[in-house]
Amino acid sequence: MPRKLVVANWKMHGNLSANRQLLEAYIQKLKPLENVDIVVCVPYPYLAQAQSLLAGTSIAWGAQNLSKDLVGAYTGEVSVGMLQDFGATHVIVGHSERATAYCESDENIATKFMQAKSHGLTPILCVGETLIEREAGVMEMVVAKQIDTIINTYGASMFANAVVAYEPIWAIGSGLAATPEQAQNMHEFIRGRIAAHDESAANSLKILYGGSVNSQNAVQLFVMQDIDGGLIGRGSLTAEEFEGICRAAN
Numbered sequence: 001m002p003r004k005l006v007v008a009n010w011k012m013h014g015n016l017s018a019n020r021q022l023l024e025a026y027i028q029k030l031k032p033l034e035n036v037d038i039v040v041c042v043p044y045p046y047l048a049q050a051q052s053l054l055a056g057t058s059i060a061w062g063a064q065n066l067s068k069d070l071v072g073a074y075t076g077e078v079s080v081g082m083l084q085d086f087g088a089t090h091v092i093v094g095h096s097e098r099a100t101a102y103c104e105s106d107e108n109i110a111t112k113f114m115q116a117k118s119h120g121l122t123p124i125l126c127v128g129e130t131l132i133e134r135e136a137g138v139m140e141m142v143v144a145k146q147i148d149t150i151i152n153t154y155g156a157s158m159f160a161n162a163v164v165a166y167e168p169i170w171a172i173g174s175g176l177a178a179t180p181e182q183a184q185n186m187h188e189f190i191r192g193r194i195a196a197h198d199e200s201a202a203n204s205l206k207i208l209y210g211g212s213v214n215s216q217n218a219v220q221l222f223v224m225q226d227i228d229g230g231l232i233g234r235g236s237l238t239a240e241e242f243e244g245i246c247r248a249a250n
């Protein structure tokens with residue numbers, strides 16, 4: 001069975017002293033877990049802090065967004081090269097909280113994915129449907145469009161060794177996670193969609209589930225065939241809860 005991957009997405013939480021406490025607790029509690037890969041995606045200003053505390057540990061760090069451009073007059077943006085300067089190995093792209101609040105198109109998200117991938121960072125592409133879309137039965141169509149934009153623009157080989165996170169919007173922060181079967185069905189659909197173009201890329205891709213994962217429901221989700229780990233919001237903000245989730249994956 002391939003190693004699981006658990007990614008913490010702190011979103012806009014934290015400050016220097018709280019982060020230090022949390023990261024030190026992560027280091028101590030997660031150290032014995034040798035069969036799971038762990039990444040923490042921090043707000044931009046704390047990348048240097050993550051680097052200085054996590055370098056030399058088994059926990060990697062990353063960012064929650066990046067610019068689609070490499071350099072230039074783009075006020076407020078952060079480039080892939082800047083993330084690499086601080087040792088980031090992963091970057092979340094297309095999180096629904098950004099896509100809706102900042103009107104990110106599938107095309108922009110695809111470009112960000114390509115920039116990360118082609119510069120050696122592992123992109124974590126977030127996809128997922130709203131509750132209305134699920135109730136209308138069009139969730140696969142919605143997710144297919146997000147995936148296909150990348151396939152059609154840059155080719156399915158972009159997904160080799162990358163990460164997709166299936167995050168149904170209705171499950172994020174709601175306390176109502178998808179059932180293991182709902183998640184498994186969508187993960188299988190995503191892998192199949194990519195495999196139709198590039199089977200080896202699809203097999204090397206990790207597909208994470210995100211949305212109200214906690215230490216109680218993590219095992220049932222992670223045992224599913226196509227669920228390769230989790231993208232964790234609230235559950236990553238306390239070391240005890242995050243440890244429980246990482247243990248489930250381990």
Ligand code: 13P
Nearest residue numbers: 009172173211212233234
């Ligand atoms: P929660 O775990 O808080 O539901 O958030 C999920 C998420 O959006 C991770 O990116």
